[in-house]
Amino acid sequence: MFKTFVRALAFTAVVNAQSIVELLQQTPNLSTLLDLVDNYPDIVQALTITPNITVFAPTNDAFAELLAAQPDLGNQPDTIKAVLQYHVAPSRIPAKAIPKRGTFAPTLLTNTSFSLVTGGQRVKAQRKGRRVTLTSGGGAESRVVTADVQFDNGGIVHIIDKVLTIPADIASTATAANLTTLATALTQTNLLDTVNTLPDATVFAPTNEAFAALPEVPTGDALASVLTYHVVNGTVGYSTVLEQGQQIPTVNGASVRVTLAGPAIFINRSFVVQRDVLVKTGVVHVINRVLIPPAAGEAPAAPEGGHKL
Numbered sequence: 001m002f003k004t005f006v007r008a009l010a011f012t013a014v015v016n017a018q019s020i021v022e023l024l025q026q027t028p029n030l031s032t033l034l035d036l037v038d039n040y041p042d043i044v045q046a047l048t049i050t051p052n053i054t055v056f057a058p059t060n061d062a063f064a065e066l067l068a069a070q071p072d073l074g075n076q077p078d079t080i081k082a083v084l085q086y087h088v089a090p091s092r093i094p095a096k097a098i099p100k101r102g103t104f105a106p107t108l109l110t111n112t113s114f115s116l117v118t119g120g121q122r123v124k125a126q127r128k129g130r131r132v133t134l135t136s137g138g139g140a141e142s143r144v145v146t147a148d149v150q151f152d153n154g155g156i157v158h159i160i161d162k163v164l165t166i167p168a169d170i171a172s173t174a175t176a177a178n179l180t181t182l183a184t185a186l187t188q189t190n191l192l193d194t195v196n197t198l199p200d201a202t203v204f205a206p207t208n209e210a211f212a213a214l215p216e217v218p219t220g221d222a223l224a225s226v227l228t229y230h231v232v233n234g235t236v237g238y239s240t241v242l243e244q245g246q247q248i249p250t251v252n253g254a255s256v257r258v259t260l261a262g263p264a265i266f267i268n269r270s271f272v273v274q275r276d277v278l279v280k281t282g283v284v285h286v287i288n289r290v291l292i293p294p295a296a297g298e299a300p301a302a303p304e305g306g307h308k309l
Helices: 002-015 020-025 028-037 041-049 060-069 072-074 077-084 170-176 180-188 192-196 206-213 221-227
Strands: 054-058 103-106 122-128 131-135 141-151 156-158 201-206 231-233 246-249 255-263 264-267 269-281 280-288
Touching: 020 028, 020 156, 028 041, 028 054, 028 060, 028 231, 041 221, 054 060, 054 141, 054 255, 060 072, 072 077, 072 180, 122 269, 170 180, 170 192, 170 201, 170 269, 180 201, 180 206, 201 269, 206 255, 264 280
Parallel strands: 054 156, 201 280
Antiparallel strands: 103 122, 122 131, 131 141, 141 156, 201 231, 246 255, 255 264, 264 269, 269 280
């Protein structure tokens, strides 16, 4: 029995000392990931020499599902490289350290063709009971099926059941989320290209119903003023960093006010009905009322008592 115990210790030491490449080679259901990574020496080097990194490793089935949905992806090496970079966080994130409210982990995806978020595009990691989920572009969810597989240099692999989706631009995201009135308004005011390329941005996106509830939809410069009041530049306001009473300057020049009421988030008097939609430039929060810029010298409106959520 003592010999068996010693052998077990020796095996554990070998496993813990193995490189990420060796780990992938010894894990049959990660062979597709290994084959893809092998095509990018700079990614292999980053995985090998960077200490304390986290790799979100999709299974073979996850990649098969992706390639079935996007058969042309095999002819897009730059996109495949970006996908792989989006699965690596340059910090050690053990499962037990992931909070219930979630955390937005930076990744190695810094290519400006795919991300305009300083420090690398984020992926949301969140604990739900005993389960850890990752939320990426378009609200796509991946589940961690095997957590905390360790390799040398302090690295960790979390095996996941779906490939992470790179966040798209505002236009594509708004269309996919049925925020068509917002997309149309941005186009009419020639603001769509600006919003699509504004780095480190937060967008408060009214629903179609929110626009329909306006007594009169503004046009021209007045509409542009309203729309720019929904856009923040230079601050990616993920829900986890918003603070009670925080006032955030917008591109309009006026500020919006954050109110936290238990789990609910309000921006001025607008309730956030969907938070943390990741986009190429930062984050979108979907709201149930159009934000109206305050008159000069006025403070941003706070939620009214008995606000209907």
